[in-house]
Amino acid sequence: MSKGKKTKHPPYRRQKYLCTAGEWRFCQKLEEAVGDRFTVMMQIRVGSLLIVPADDWDRWGRRVAQKSFDFALVARGSSYVAAVVELDDKTHLMPGRRKRDKFLDDACERADLPLIRFKTARRYDVDVIRNTIKDHLPAGATEVRPNDPPPTNASGKPLGWIWKRVQ
Numbered sequence: 001m002s003k004g005k006k007t008k009h010p011p012y013r014r015q016k017y018l019c020t021a022g023e024w025r026f027c028q029k030l031e032e033a034v035g036d037r038f039t040v041m042m043q044i045r046v047g048s049l050l051i052v053p054a055d056d057w058d059r060w061g062r063r064v065a066q067k068s069f070d071f072a073l074v075a076r077g078s079s080y081v082a083a084v085v086e087l088d089d090k091t092h093l094m095p096g097r098r099k100r101d102k103f104l105d106d107a108c109e110r111a112d113l114p115l116i117r118f119k120t121a122r123r124y125d126v127d128v129i130r131n132t133i134k135d136h137l138p139a140g141a142t143e144v145r146p147n148d149p150p151p152t153n154a155s156g157k158p159l160g161w162i163w164k165r166v167q
Helices: 021-034 054-065 095-110 126-136
Strands: 038-045 068-075 081-088 115-119
Touching: 021 038, 021 068, 021 081, 021 126, 038 081, 054 095, 081 095, 081 126, 095 115, 115 126
Parallel strands: 081 115
Antiparallel strands: 038 068, 068 081
16 A cells, blocks of 8 residues: 555554563563552553543643553552552653653652552562562552551542452
8 A cells, every 4th residue: 555545444453462571571570469469450541540620631631641551550359549550661761751751750649649660670579579569559558458448648638439348
């Protein structure tokens, strides 16, 4: 087909894998580190987790609409997102990517959503991953038990609503 020729049907093709091989290796270790407490979800759209009021959409919403987090940690037995995880490879050293990372860091901080960054590596230590995540989560975010109130940030504001409790 020549350049510029319009196709009769949309030119969609299947993407076979949700993530890169490196992200998949990290994901397996991440699940091993936190699987007793969290479900690990991949490629979560930033706009699904950072809410922008309609009157601010043109200025701020478009900036999150087409970005995604590498991973989200969802409390088992709920839909509560305790934190998001980014796996930073060497592309994160490029100026444009650093600007994007700074934007996400600031946006997550404003939204009280912990963003935890790991650097890519040949091997990952499960204990290091587990401890890094534990250190970044607010108190109460790792425990979901019957009759517990929803977890809160330092000022007492609820971090999210748990719709199904662990029995």
